[in-house]
Structures are given as structure tokens and as C-alpha cells.
Amino acid sequence: MKYVACLLALVALAAMVPMLVQLDGETAIIFSFIGLPAVGLALAAYVLARWREGAFHINAPSPGDSARSIAPRP
């Protein structure tokens, strides 16, 4: 998945360069309709890959843990 994200990001960067060198309707369309979706998909693919690796998971305490934490000390 990260491999795909890398490839998509490179495609996006390749679509960006012509627009930066010469801004006209054609390069702006390539940038907007190929580059922007590609960079968005690359980001989504990377986040998905990291999610599968266990990142971004919220380790919320169980109800029992929270009950213990607020219980008055003896």
C-alpha cells in the first residue's frame, strides 16, 4: 500500500511541474484533474497503510478502568 502511495505521489509531482513552469489552461487542467486526485489518493493510501499497521488507533480506557480511576482512595 505504501508502494502505491509513493507511486501516486510521484505521479502527482510529475503533474505539478508543467503547471509551475508554464501556467496555462492545459497544464492547470492536468494539475487539477490528475495531480490533485493523485496526491489525495496517495495520502489516503498512506493513512490506510499506517492504520493497518496499528497507527491512529485510540486506546480508550474500558469503563472499569475509568471507574477505578475516579474511585476514592481508601
Add this chain to the structure above:
Amino acid sequence: MDATGPLFAGPPAAHGIHWLAVLAILVGIAAAVLLLWGLIRGRLPTSLQAAAVLLPVAAYGLATVHMMEGSKNPAFCGSCHVMTPILKSLQGNDESLASIHYTRGLVPHESACFTCHSGYGIWGGINAKMAGFMHMVRTLTGWYTLPIALNGPFDINSCLGCHAFAPSFRAVEAHQDPDLQKQLLAREISCTGACHPAAHPEAALTGGSAS
């Protein structure tokens, strides 16, 4: 008359690649190096993974700002086939209202189309950018008919933003007529047509083909 002297070339900032584009290219190169490194080696050190994610996003952010700013230039508008005749008419001094404004320097040359078509105020600029995005969609899909026409009534505030406080505008007897003022502000009539020449000549709205 020699019109090729450096005085007629405009300010230096109007030429060459904009600094924002250079910055976006530099950030993009750094991103590409990291991404290629990751592709070739199979993985990136964790410390560089965040950079490999953030640098392309940063490059795209800078490039988007550059595109937003650069797309105000009439050359950008005229680069699509359907708009090319309008740009030529603008520069050709054909006595259309847009040409009069452009050739006499009454609107900034680097943002002439945007000045009149963006409406007044910050929302005018935002609406113009959204309309510009739809122009790209329509150009890409061929989803338009000739002759092209303005989508909705022209925002008279674009005119009034400059003219309303000009003594020469206020001195015109017709402009002082209360009925005319009401009709104009209610968008019932337009500045062009009966009183002033059309904004663009009819021939230029056909995208270069015969109407």
C-alpha cells in the same frame, strides 16, 4: 514608435518564473527524492516517512496558491481555445467595453479578466475561483454551447467599485436619473447594450468559429 524598450516591458516581477513556483519546485524535488528513495529501498526510515508525506502536500499547497494567483492573468484565460478570440479582441482595441478598459489601462493588465468578472469584495474572488474551476470542467468535457454567454447577470458592483465615486461618472446626466439607478441596481438593465458598447464583440464569443 519604438514599443520594445524596457520601459514598456512592465515591472520586473511580471517576467520569468514566479518565486512561489520556484519554491514549489524545490519542495517537490525534495519530496521526489524521498519518494524515489523509498521506492528503490522498499521502505523509508520512520523519521523520514512524515517528511515523505508532508513534502508533496506542501508542494501541492504552494503550487495551488501559485495557480490561484497566476490564473488571474488574461493570458491564462485566453490559453483555452474558446477564450482565445476574446483575448485577441481585448488586445485589438476594437472599441468593445472590455477592449476600451484594457487598451487604455483602466484595469490592471495582469488581471484584466479577473478584475471585471470576479465581482466585488472577497466573496467575489471566491465565486470567481469556483466559476473558473467549472470553466476547466466545461473545457475538459466540452460541456458548453457557442456563442458562450455569462452565467447569470453581470455583477454591476464590479463597475461601481471603480466608477461610483468618479466625478466624471457622477456628472453624466443619465447616471443621475433615479429610475435608471433603480433599474441598474435591480439588475433589470445593464450598463452595456443601450448606453455602452457590448463588453465583448459577438464574433469573439463564438470561440473562433462562424456563428
